[in-house]
Amino acid sequence: MLRESQTAVVARNETWTGSCATEPFEAGWAQEAIFFVRALKAGTGQACQAHVEISPDGMRWVREGGVVELPVQDGDGVAFVRVAHFGNWLRLAADLPHDASRTLLVTLHLK
Structure with a gap:
């Protein structure tokens, strides 16, 4: 049996400041997921992390435990969390310090 796979862009060219999150994505059929994060422009401020959140209904969210360092500028490569x-x-969410911003592309890959 061939496994299904899907890629979704959940944040494209968005500048994150303060409390922010990707679009929520319904993925109950999948057994595994990977978020890939890439900076599209130079960011500001100190190092920041985003955390994976899960939800039973797409409205109430809880931290899953996975974290990813947010890239600061284009050329920093791609960060990911399984x-x-x-x-x-x-979804992927973050609480950036008041002096920090990141312009990101976030994709979600499901199998």
Whole structure:
């Protein structure tokens, strides 16, 4: 049996400041997921992390435990975080310090 796979762009050219998150994505059919994060422009401020959040309904969110360092500028490469046993809804969220911003492309890859 051939496994299904899907790629979704959940944040494209968005500048993150303060509390922010990707679009939620319904992925209950998948067994594994990977978020890839890439900076599209130079960011500001100190190092920042984003965390994976899961939800039973796409409205109420809880931290799953996975974290990823947010790249500061284009050329820093691609950061990623793997997720398994996540239920139905996924998103990536962050609380950036007041002096920090990041312009990002975030994709979610499911199998």
